[in-house]
Structures are given as C-alpha cells and as structure tokens.
Amino acid sequence: MRSASDARRQEKRPGRGRKNRFAAAAIALSLALLDALLVWLFDRVLKAEGPISLLLAWTASSSCILFLYFAAPNTARQNSAKRQIRRAVHTALLLIPAAGALTVLLQVHIARRSLAEAWLDLARRGQAFGFFSFFAAELYALFLLGPAILLARKRFAAAAFAFLLIHGLCAGLILGSPLLLFFSLILTIGLLASLQSEKSAERSFLAGVKRRLLQTAAPLGATLAVAVLAAAGGLARSDLLKIPAPDLAPLILKIAPSFPLVRDIPGYGFTVGEGSLPQSVWLSPRPLYRIQGTPNKVYYLTSNLFERWDGLSWSFSADQTAEESPIRLARDGELRAAEVELQLLEDFYPGFPLPEDAAAAIIPDSAPGKARVSSHEGLLFEPTAHRGLSVRFARSPANPERDAEGEPTLSGGMPSPPGAETVSPSGSARLKKLAEELRRANPDDEAYLQALTAYFSDGFSYSLDTGSSIEGLQGIENFLFTRRSGFCLWYASAFVLLARDGGLPARLAEGYRIQTDSAGRGTVTGNHAHAWPEVFFEGEWTRFEPTPPFREENPFLRIRRRDQGAMRQISAALGADAQQESPSSSAQTGYREILKKTGKIAAAAVLAAAMGAFAFRSAQSPRRKLRRRARKLVRKAKAKGIDGPDSTGWVRWAEKAGATFPQKKSVIGETAERMIRSTFGKPEAER
DSSP: OOOHHHHHHHHHOHHHHHHHHHHHHHHHHHHHHHHHHHHHHHHHHTTBOSOHHHHHHHHHHHHHHHHHHHHOTTHHHHHOSOHHHHHHHHHHHHHHHHHHHHHHHHHHHHOOHHHHHHHHHHHTTTOOOBHHHHHHHHHHHHHTHHHHHHHHTTOHHHHHHHHHHHHHHHHHHHHTOHHHHHHHHHHHHHHHHHHTSOHHHHHHHHHHHHHHHHHHHHHHHHHHHHHHHHHHGGGOOSOGGGOSSOOOHHHHHHHOTTOGGGTTSTTEETOSOTTOOOSBOEEOOSEEEEEEOSTTOEEEEEEEEEOEEOSSOEEOOHHHHHSOOOSEEEEBTTBOOOSEEEEEOSSEEEEEOEETTEEEEEEOTTOOSEEEEETTTEEEEEEEEETTOEEEEEEOSOOOOOOTTOEEOOBTTBOOOOOGGGGOOOOOHHHHHHHHHHHHHOOSHHHHHHHHHHHTTSSOEEOSBOSOOOOHHHHHHHIIIIIOEEOHHHHHHHHHHHHHHTTOOEEEEEEEEEEOOTTSEEEEEGGGEEEEEEEEETTEEEEOOOOGGGTSSSTTTTSOTTOHHHHHHHHHHHSOOOOOOOHHHHHHHHHHHHHHHTHHHHHHHHHHHHHHHHHHHHTSOHHHHHHHHHHHHHHHHHHTTOOOHHHHOHHHHHHHHHHHOGGGHHHHHHHHHHHHHHHHOSOGGGO
C-alpha cells in the first residue's frame, strides 16, 4: 500500500500517471494482438471451420479488457472524477469475456465424448478438420486469458509458466504425447511454486481479485440470471422437478438449431429417440447426408430396428444381436449395380442408415477403420465415418412393389423372421382392450391394420412436444387416450404395441424419410428424422405410416396453427430439398442465429447490469456514501492545488476548499464536520 507522501508525489507529477496509462494501453494492445495471432495459427493448423473473425475479435477484446481491468485496480478511485460511470463501463465491458466464456462452457457441457475421441484420432494423424477443431480453438482462446490476468498483476514468472503450461497441455492432449503431458505436470508445479513465492504479493493478488469479483457480483449475477431465464423461458417442461440434471441441449437448439455439437444427441439434432421416448424433440436443419437415387421417390432410411419393449423404452432383442447380418458388405469393384448413394456431410458420424431392401453396402477403399453392417443397426464405422465418405447400396432383385399404405422391407432379398419379442404384449389393459375392439370389428389382418392406421386420424394432432411428463407405457396410454398429441415416435410406438396386442408381430424402426427431386437428389437433415412401425404381414416385413402429416394429403391439417416448430419441421421434411449446403456454412449459420436471437437477451442483460449496479449503490450504508462524497470533493480540491485532509486536517482543508469553491462552501463544511464525527465521534459539548 502506498504512503500519503507517495500519493502526493504522484499527484504533483500528473505526467507520470498519463505515461503509465499509455504504457498499460500499449501492453494491452500488444497482448491482444499476440493472443489473436496465436488463436489464428491454432485455427489454421487444425483446419477449423467456424466464424474465425468473431473468435479473433473476442480473443483480442477479452485479453485487452482483462489486462486493463486487473493492471491498475486503484486507478479509478484515485484519478477519475467519474468513478461510478467508469465502474459501470468496466462492468459492461466485462460482459464480453464473460459471455464468451459462458458460450464455451455450454459447448463443453453438450459435447459428446465419442465426438472428441473421433476428432483426437484424426488430429493425431494430422487430419483434423471441421467445427470440432474450431471448438478446440475456442478452448485455447479461453485458456490464454489466464496468462493475461497474471501478467496484468505483474506475476511475470507465473504468467510465463501458465503460458507454457497451456501449450504443453494442448500439444500433449492433441498429439497423445506422454512426454509433453509430463512436461505439463512439471510446469504445473512451477506455476504453483511461483504463485506461492511471495506471500505478501500473493495476498495482495488474491485481495485484488476478491475485491473485483465482489464489485461485479451483483450486476453479473443479475445478468446471468436474466439471460438464462430469457433464453429458457419457452423451454419449461410441465414437471421440472423430475429432471435429474440440467439439460442445456434444448437451450442451444432453441437459440441455434443448426449448432454442430448437438447433432447426435438422442432426441436432439439428427435423431428422434434411439429407443428412448423423449417428451419432446429438437431437430436440426443441418445437412447430414446427400442422397442420389430414383427421381421423385420417397426413401425410408433405417438406422435402428427395435424389437424389445420393456415398458419404458425400446432396445435390440437377443435374437437381433445374435442374428447374422443378411446384408453383404462389399468393396468398390465387387458390385456394380447400386440404386442409392449416400454421402456424409457432417464432420463425424457413426455410420449410415440402410435404404429399404438393401442387399449390399458398397464402401470405398478409402473408408476409415473397420466397417460392419446389420439390419438392426445399419452400417457402422469404427471409430467413426468422416465427412465426404460415400457409400452405395444395392437392393435385392426380388422386391415386389406395394402401394404407399404398406411397402415391404426385405433384407438382402429374404425377410428376417420375427423374433420372440416381436409378439410380446404391451402389458397395458387399456391398449389390450382397444386392440380387442378393433379386432372384433376387423377380424382379417389386413383390415385390422387398416383400421389401426385410421384410428390415428381421429382427433390426433402432430407436435414436437407431447406436453406431458409421463414416461413409458403410461405415457403411451396418455398419448392414446388423453393428450392425443405427439410426434412420429409416439405414433409408431403405439402402433407397434397395438399390433402386437392384436396378434401380429411388429417392431419399431427409426431413421429418416426423404423424397428426392426430379434429378434424384436430396439432402437429409435432422428435420427428416422419423420413426415408423413395421409389421410382419403376409410373410414379409411391411412398413406402415400412422403419423398424420406423412400420410394425409394436407400435411398441416393435424398441426395446431400456433405450433411453429412443428410447422417448420414438416415443411422441411416433406419438401423436395436438393439444396447443396456445406457443413461449414451451416456452422456459420448457427452462430448467426446465436447473434440474432440473443440480441434481446443482451439488451436485457445490459439492463439487468445497470439495475444491479443501481441496487448495489443504493444498498450502501450512509457512512459509505459520506466517504464517497468526501473523496469526490477532495479530488476536486486537489485539482486546484489544495492538499488533502490527510496532511492538513479536515478543518483546515474545509476552510481552503470553501474559499476556492464558494458555491459549495456549505456542502464542504457539512461534509468535513460529518467526517470528523464519523472518525472521532461527537464533540464533548454535544454529548
């Protein structure tokens, strides 16, 4: 802490203060440019695809703001005549690094481990690319803010150790080098030792950080609360207490439905459930596959076939996992005939769905890792498939055509026989009663299935949110007899269970439904994710379509007008979309959506910060307000060459200041008298 004589010498030489401020600004600018350059190099080396300009701007501004904020913690109190305004400006500026850090942490929360492993595998072979590389660059930029803060606090050794530690750790993890990771451990020990080397300096550092955090706690806390509540306002479920842990994927997809990192979470992005029965889905418009096939044809692409129902969710049966795949896996040149070709457009994805009646999957020699194919899981690659991989599918030559009401789905030309669990009853008395009623009116199997399909046209509506928190079999009962609203997975699940209760083997299929254009092309997105039932009928597995928008002439007839999410999804799913969109441009679109849709949230955050600062100031004690007013008057007097009360005393100071500022003489006198009473108590005569 500086002495009073040091403070007076500093005030008598105002040029030194200006030089210090210029030097701090120059260092901050240099540091910002250095950090931005490092992030740019990191981004280029990993061939990242994302809004690099936005990331560089955030890195440079955050480094500069944090350095200036922590470099001179006493400047605002000693040299500024508008301390409160400067504090408000500082708080507002801190929202820039805080918002970026929060965005990165949200991505860490939703990123899947399998995606990270696939990216690391490519990075260690020097083939990293895509949005996950950009995500790694975001993490790197966030880490660089630590050395900037240490440098601002003049902890030069600690800043150097932290800087080296960041690069050693990043290189060790990306390259998989134990030597670099061990080097990072040594640097960690050095960093901790440098932070503990000077006890007094460490206490001063921690005290400065603590003071800054306390000063901004109220406005930043209010900002965070308003931002989260404003963004998640439309995402509230009917029973929040049953959510075991916060799930931020809906929040991300609400703000930016094409955000890359949420694309393969069940119920979000590119799938409707993967066996589970979610209450709502958030499907992404990001492109997943490009399809080339027969012009103007509707394709059902199967990712999963589920036979086992346990009353809560769907899964593969033991018969399915033990079954030898009837689908042949071939390499280029082995087979020439192929009806459908799928090309992966995402950076990474586990594999490819199977077109109906696929007899063989023809993969190129450049396909990564090992490939395996099965009728119930599709074509899978280990560790994962990469963008640009194309697979062709040959269909069975024996494939009788049927109408749109029910088309057979053969596997390799021979239908797989129904397993034991495809005829297991639903376990619900209400479903059993409904199936018996329909059976009595329609004893013939074909008539029963037609009646079952027609049942879902009476009073049902389509929505991506069921509006219920009831799960499993009770949820299906609620869907059938009470809510009568849901998406394809609920329609298909109910159809399968009713078919089984009616005595017919049935199973649940998940995948994608898309119609090609006049040139036979199409782009499969998350909006094309779909589920449908398959019934073993007349010796073969036959697909049925109970979901109203995919069966009726007017697909929007069963959608409530205010349900804009379902409207958009059905519009995208049923349109012949041959638009060629690159994944990188879609990632950019996701960030543009974030910037656009968070405009109101940012405005609310700034308002909350201002209100928090006002509330913080209003809640201060009268004694604190008195000292703030006294400091303000003392600074004005010092600007006129009047020494402060720390050297002349309050009485002498009040006389000189009152003579210099006659218009404020009464205020100065009252303030000086109250400061004397606050410091020394009331005079003896007044007691």
